[in-house]
Amino acid sequence: MSKQLTNWFRFASPQTFYPLAGKMIPVFWVLAVLFGVAGLWMGFFVAPTDATQGEGYRIIFVHVPTSWMSMFIYLVMAGWAAMGLSLNARLSSMMAQALAPTGALMAFLSLWTGAFWGKPMWGTWWVWDARLTSELILFFLYLGFIALQASIEDPRRADKAGAILALVGVVNVPIIYFSVTWWNTLHQGASVSINKSPSMAMTMLWGMLLMALCLWMYSIAVALTRVRAIILERESHTEWVKQLPETKVEVAA
Amino acid sequence: MLSAHGLSCVRGERRLFAQLDLAVDAGQWLHVRGENGAGKTSLLRLLAGLAQAVEGEVRWCGRPIQSAESEYRRHFLFFGHQGAVKEDLSALENLRFAAAMDGAALPETQALAALYRVGLRGREDLPIRVLSAGQKRRVMLARLATRKARLWILDEPFTALDTKAVDLLATLITEHLAGGGMAVLTSHQTMPIAGGLVVQL
């Protein structure tokens, strides 16, 4: 049992994880494309036209999965950061750093697709409904994490400070969501809500799930690519990095 | 009583020192020498528990300092490059506040006696910012005189001190060592104290 554990821990060093990640990346890209094709086909061809919203509602096949992923990635990112902090593991912190931009992208896409949905439906680009507002705040949480890590020069201090911020954020996300929902139900002036989505036919649900899986595979592929770049950057002074073919600098004879 | 085993220090991407061992016992003092940027301040901060070592550990009385932090902190005094005084408060107020933070009450008479000994008579009630640089550093000397700590960790303590203050500090350190205390000091200059163990970085 302990031999198996030590085998897994072997991959906790950047040096052994680097080639492993390199091998895994193409697998995830393939899965992403497969799920994506399936999901888009379900969403755009199989799912029925909505009675009240027509064809425009189909944007939820991008909007809802990106919202789910933005929240999921935040949790995973905070988890990696916490592990990096408590176990003093550099690679875990690098994973958190690698996930942040992808999570921010998901939040951003969720906001944009929400706006694109709102405009044809209700004539406004922005609607202060609870979920969109929470999404906006989540986007700011991501930006804060990225900005904090970018401003601190010492990489270990940046890792640990980011971990504290991510953990504080995780505790606050439910509180923020609750307060924004409360705020939204109190101010019932604007009764439009993106939550009033069309009643779910099974095909619609399947479409969203497949798109969510697609985005999940995409996020893993991108995060692994990014973490490899981070490893190269932060370990650039070590022997094994200097020996890699991709970092060898050609010296003019 | 203070020992370090296999200490390594990394700053950014440079390894400043690796596998460093040292030990100080009662009555002994350590002179840490090295050029600018060699890692003297980093070493002292590791010994004070302000920074965590990449490798190796620091031990107090045989136990790693991480496992008994508050216990260890009761026994040492650390001074870095900065004066560690609030400029808007007076020397007397700074001294008494530092004692309160250490959890020990310092009666005003004792505080004043220490301040007079280090040459701040007549200036103990002025805000620190109107004192000269040398006088500001003397408040540190008063702190050394009033806080009963077994280990003194001092980073460049002789900077900005005039000859009289240098003699005073040397006397304080010698008295401290004679009483069974320990010290770890860094300095570029030659130290006016005899018999130190040298750690060269």
Add this chain to the structure above:
Amino acid sequence: MSAILAVLQRDLMVVVRRKSEALTALFFFVIVSSLFPLGIGPEPGLLRKIAPGVLWVGALLATMLALQRMFAADHADGTLEQMAISPSPLVGLVIGKIAAHWLVSGLPLVLMAPVLGLQFDLDAGALGVLMLALLLGTPVLSLVGAIGAALTLGVRGGGVLLSLLVLPLFVPVLIFGAGAVESHIAGLGAGGHLSLLAALLALSVFFAPWAATAALRIALE
């Protein structure tokens, strides 16, 4: 305990000697709140409607402005380092500093709010609720803000970065605080909102000092 009081007393003494710093937050609060009627128009009905939100946003911005100086001065002159190696637990000293910060930057806002509320034609009951809500909410801002101040200690672009970090965390306080006054005006009673604010306060008193202490140790490494 005596160490906490010693830190509190010391910080207050420093503020008394350097009065200008203390008034920044209060001044900002007054200016922001007074500018809104000038920008929007004097119609009393409209002013009464926007008053809770405007006053709360003003309090929030004023607090954010004052957060930077919570640890910065001590970090610069080396006294923060001394606190980190002091035998007294750092968490207690941090609580002392946060308390001093609130007394200087938060409590004056609470006391000033009724005066500013009169500019917006709020009645006595609403003013009372506003004061109580600020009394419960401003300590939360100081507590949570301390985490941000500790994380950004000595970092370039600190002020803006600090605001970005704490803004999402302040949103619930803003919502419940302004909501309390609005529900009182609407006749629905502020009890629910005020209890939620009290809950936030209890939560932050328990967790924020630990997070801020951990962040300080990281910043001092």
